[in-house]
Amino acid sequence: xxxxxxxxxxxxxxxxxxxxxxxxxxxxxxxxxxxxxxxxxxxxxxxxxxxxxxxxxxxxxxxxxxxxxxxxxxxxxxxxxxxxxxxxxxxxxxxxxxxxx
Amino acid sequence: xxxxxxxxxxxxxxxxxxxxxxxxxxxxxxxxxxxxxxxxxxxxxxxxxxxxxxxxxxxxxxxxxxxxxxxxxxxxxxxxxxxxxxxxxxxxxxxxxxxxxxxxxxxxxxxxxxxxxxxxxxxxxxxxxxxxxxxxxxxxxxxxxxxxxxxxxxxxxxxxxxxxxxxxxxxxxxxxxxxxxxxxxxxxxxxxxxxxxxxxxxxxxxxxxxxxxxxxxxxxxxxxxxxxxxxxxxxxxxxxxxxxxxxxxxxxxxxxxxxxxxxxxxxxxxxxxxxxxxxxxxxxxxxxxxxxxxxxxxxxxxxxxxxxxxxxxxxxxxxxxxxxxxxxxxxxxxxxxxxxxxxxxxxxxxxxxxxxxxxxxxxxxxxxxxxxxxxxxxxxxxxxxxxxxxxxxxxxxxxxxxxxxxxxxxxxxxxxxxxxxxxxxxxxxxxxxxxxxxxxxxxxxxxxxxxxxxxxxxxxxxxxxxxxxxxxxxxxxxxxxxxxxxxx
Numbered sequence: 001x002x003x004x005x006x007x008x009x010x011x012x013x014x015x016x017x018x019x020x021x022x023x024x025x026x027x028x029x030x031x032x033x034x035x036x037x038x039x040x041x042x043x044x045x046x047x048x049x050x051x052x053x054x055x056x057x058x059x060x061x062x063x064x065x066x067x068x069x070x071x072x073x074x075x076x077x078x079x080x081x082x083x084x085x086x087x088x089x090x091x092x093x094x095x096x097x098x099x100x101x
Numbered sequence: 102x103x104x105x106x107x108x109x110x111x112x113x114x115x116x117x118x119x120x121x122x123x124x125x126x127x128x129x130x131x132x133x134x135x136x137x138x139x140x141x142x143x144x145x146x147x148x149x150x151x152x153x154x155x156x157x158x159x160x161x162x163x164x165x166x167x168x169x170x171x172x173x174x175x176x177x178x179x180x181x182x183x184x185x186x187x188x189x190x191x192x193x194x195x196x197x198x199x200x201x202x203x204x205x206x207x208x209x210x211x212x213x214x215x216x217x218x219x220x221x222x223x224x225x226x227x228x229x230x231x232x233x234x235x236x237x238x239x240x241x242x243x244x245x246x247x248x249x250x251x252x253x254x255x256x257x258x259x260x261x262x263x264x265x266x267x268x269x270x271x272x273x274x275x276x277x278x279x280x281x282x283x284x285x286x287x288x289x290x291x292x293x294x295x296x297x298x299x300x301x302x303x304x305x306x307x308x309x310x311x312x313x314x315x316x317x318x319x320x321x322x323x324x325x326x327x328x329x330x331x332x333x334x335x336x337x338x339x340x341x342x343x344x345x346x347x348x349x350x351x352x353x354x355x356x357x358x359x360x361x362x363x364x365x366x367x368x369x370x371x372x373x374x375x376x377x378x379x380x381x382x383x384x385x386x387x388x389x390x391x392x393x394x395x396x397x398x399x400x401x402x403x404x405x406x407x408x409x410x411x412x413x414x415x416x417x418x419x420x421x422x423x424x425x426x427x428x429x430x431x432x433x434x435x436x437x438x439x440x441x442x443x444x445x446x447x448x449x450x451x452x453x454x455x456x457x458x459x460x461x462x463x464x465x466x467x468x469x470x471x472x473x474x475x476x477x478x479x480x481x482x483x484x485x486x487x488x489x490x491x492x493x494x495x496x497x498x499x500x501x502x503x504x505x506x507x508x509x510x511x512x513x514x515x516x517x518x519x520x521x522x523x524x525x526x527x528x529x530x531x532x533x534x535x536x537x538x539x540x541x542x543x544x545x546x547x548x549x550x551x552x553x554x555x556x557x558x559x560x561x562x563x564x565x566x567x568x569x570x571x572x573x574x575x576x577x578x579x580x581x582x583x584x585x586x587x588x589x
Contacts, residue, residue, distance in 0.1 A: 003464070015418060015463040016425075016443045017456055031460055033519050038407040038465070041477045044484070051479030052486060054338070055294040055308035055535050057559050061341050063334045075201040079429035090427055093439045 002035040003028065104129040105264050109173055109321040112267065116164045116172055123156040123164075123172030123216070130174045130218055133265050140588040142240045143250075143260040145179050146187045147219040155216045170328055171214030176269035178257045179220040180227055180303040181312065183207055186217070190303045191235035192225045194424050194431045194450035204301020205336070206270060206312050206329045213328040221269060222256030225452045226421065227277055227305045229253050230524055233515050234454045241511070242285060243583035244549055248508040251281030254315070258285040261315045262583055268316045268325050272302055274309045275409050276503075276528025279540035282315055283503035283552025286542045286581065288322045288569070289315045293560045294535035295340035297326075298333030304420040306413035307338075309532040318579055319541065319570040323347035326562065340560065347566050355571045356391030358564075360384070361496035365402040366527055373506045375546020380502045380553045383543040383572060387500070390571055395496055399488040402530055404481045409529035410522055411465045411478035417455075418462030424450065457518060486534040489556075498564055499556040502527060503540040507549035527554070537562045541569045542578040548586075550578070 008028045012018055019027055073086075082089040104126055107115065115121040131149055138144060152174070159172035177183060180190040182200035184207075189195040203211070210217065224234035232240045232255025240255045242248040243263040250259040254271030258281035261269050271278040273291035282289025290313040297312045304310065314325035327348065332341040362384060367377055384394050426432040426446025433445030451459070465474035492499065504527060514521050531538045536559055543553040557565045573579050 007464075008460070011460055011464045011467060014467060015459050016422075016440075016447050017451075017459060018444050018448045019456075030518065031457065031464075034410070034457070034461055034522070035464065037519060037522070038411050038461075038474065038478075041404060041407045041411075041481055042473070044401070044404050044477070044481055046477060046480035046484070049480040049483050051476055052482040052533075053308070053479050056338050056340075057535060058295055058340050058342065061332075061334075061337060061339075063337075071201050078201055079198055081426075081432045088427055091436055091438055091442050 001032055002039060003032050105133050105267070107267070108318050109170060109267050109316070109324055112173055113169045117166045123159040124153065126172065127152050127156040127174055127216060130266060137263050137265060137585070140241060140246055140585055141243055141259050141263045141265070142238050143221055143256040143263065143265065145189060145191065145220045145222050145237060145256070148186055148217050152216045152218055159214060168214055169324060173215055174218045174266055175210060175215045175325070176218045176221050176257060176260050176266045177207065178223055178254050178269070178271045180223060180272060181206060181270060182301040182303065183217065183220065186220065188220065189237070190226050191223045191237060192450065192452065192455070193236045196236070196431065198429055202301065205298035205333045207301065209329050209331070215328065218266060221254070221260055224253035224255070224454070226303065226417070226455050227253040227272055227274055228417070228454050228458050230276070230280055230521055231515065232256060233511065234452060236452055239511060242508045243585055244286065244508070246585060246587040247510055248549070249284065249511050251284035251508060253277040255281050257315050258282055258287060258289065261317060262287050264582070268314055268321060270312055270329070271315055272310055272312050273532065274306045274413055275532050276525050278313045278315065279503050279528050279538060279552070279554055280525070282540040284508035284550065286550030286552070286578065286583070287315055287317050288319055288539065288541050288579070289313065290322050290326060290539040290562065291531065291537060292326060292330070292562055293340070293537040295338055296537070296560065296562070297329050298331070298336040298339045300333055300335040306416040307420060308416060309413055319566055319573045320348060320351060322539070323351060323566045342560065345563055347562055350563065351566050351570045353567055354390065355387060355568050358392045358568065359496040360387055360392050360394050361397035361492050361499040362394055363397055363399045363402070363492070363499055363501055365399055366501035368505055371505050373546055375544070376502050376504065376506060376551050379544025379546065379551040380500065383553055384500060386572060386575055390575060397492045397496060397499070399492065399530065401481065401484045401488050405485060405530040405533060406523060406526055408478040408481035408485065409525070409533060410461065411474050412482065412533070414458040414462035415465050415475050416462070418459045418466065421455070421459055426450070454518065482533045485530050489534045489536055493558045498568060501554055501556065503552040503554040504528070507546050507551060531556055535559060537565060539565045539569055541573060543572070544578060
């Protein structure tokens with residue numbers, strides 16, 4: 001096994017995901033097979049090879065960081081579920097028993 | 102011949118000489134969609150009222166004979182944002198998301214006068230190779246309705262293959278344009294990374310994603326790429342060099358060209374012999390047309406799948422963090438606090454395959470695994486890219502099968518994610534290297550279309566179109582029409 005249920009639960013926590021307790025076993029087996037597959041890379045000798053972390057071969061271009069009004073504030077709120085006084089309303093950050101938004 | 106049998110070029114001629122109006126073309130599109138959609142299921146949203154309004158406008162203003170795409174229809178993959186038109190990426194997470202801006206490609210198509218017909222189905226967030234991962238519907242292959250159209254741009258491919266549309270846009274992160282083009286017998290181009298702006302493309306693997314066109318003919322494809330290419334200051338990875346006219350010299354033929362045949366891409370022992378046989382026959386055709394065929398090697402090809410799945414999933418896990426239920430997208434109900442809002446919204450909003458990729462990516466980037474996974478994959482990527490650079494010192498472009506098999510049965514692979522991943526073996530190296538590749542129809546195997554991909558040097562789409570056009574003109578695979586086998 002490349003990964004166990006405990007690690008799956010830990011990674012899920014990092015990714016802000018949760019799985020039903022009854023699904024964890026099968027999901028772990030499945031993701032384990034995938035991890036074993038990607039670990040075929042272990043056979044590859046990469047000593048001294050620089051990594052490629054981007055898609056471009058040409059130079060990346062930067063522009064002046066100037067503020068401009070692209071999209072209306074009102075438009076930006078169109079897809080917000082709950083709002084109040086020009087702010088996005090969300091549940092309480094601390095678990096204080098309120099039902100929040 | 103009906104209106105929708107015409108290519109973009111032929112439609113343009115008819116608009117210019119007043120044989121047809123834009124309104125007639127757009128109406129014909131919606132009629133065809135009405136007629137075939139119950140079988141095909143390509144669309145997630147239609148833009149009919151607005152499209153007809155635009156067509157009337159075009160007709161009123163008169164067709165500009167120099168503006169070849171003006172008044173002509175196109176469909177958009179549903180991970181490309183369209184202002185005021187629902188954009189879901191086929192995810193419950195974005196079920197009711199209405200963008201407040203247009204992607205650069207959508208703006209560019211509008212500038213060219215093209216009319217957006219609607220949004221096309223796909224695998225959720227472009228993750229998959231069958232369009233079965235859509236949260237909303239199944240799209241069927243027009244050649245055989247029990248088979249998948251491929252993916253992730255399955256709706257974009259099926260709509261064009263079914264004759265609903267002459268052109269559509271897709272996106273390709275690991276084969277998502279070329280594989281469905283291959284499965285449905287049409288032309289699909291993944292341009293060089295940087296050629297087309299990604300602004301407004303819902304990000305999956307940002308260092309791999311590229312938008313590109315689907316069409317039935319090679320020249321139509323070049324025309325659409327002309328319209329969507331070019332530098333965009335809203336995408337820092339977009340290419341600020343020259344954008345050529347991709348139709349220039351398209352008729353110049355392949356005489357004297359050197360075609361590389363990467364031996365690692367020819368799985369002679371594959372279960373389905375028809376694929377490799379069709380591509381071998383196509384190579385013979387190229388020889389007849391005056392090209393020279395050279396066997397070459399891309400020795401790191403077998404590391405493409407593991408490197409790709411680490412890199413794409415890692416980038417996805419980072420990109421998809423934005424879906425937190427706050428500013429837009431699905432929000433879980435009845436939660437007690439903010440942490441629970443994030444976790445429940447994401448767990449209920451994302452489908453299983455998306456969660457798998459987020460988990461794999463998060464794992465690969467996590468402390469203790471970063472070096473063995475993400476760093477190693479980035480190094481493998483360098484070696485894969487160098488493989489291509491090396492062979493391109495000697496040949497003009499490469500020819501290989503696009504896929505190892507033709508379209509498979511709906512439901513056939515969906516429970517075996519690993520088998521689904523392995524099937525991308527022939528398409529992912531191109532994305533890792535950033536080079537362009539076009540898939541064109543080159544034969545049939547058991548009545549299903551076979552595609553071959555032409556792979557080129559960075560920013561040399563012109564050679565690919567020229568070579569693809571030469572093959573197309575010498576064959577009639579692109580003229581075959583799907584039979585809607587098994588249809589009502």
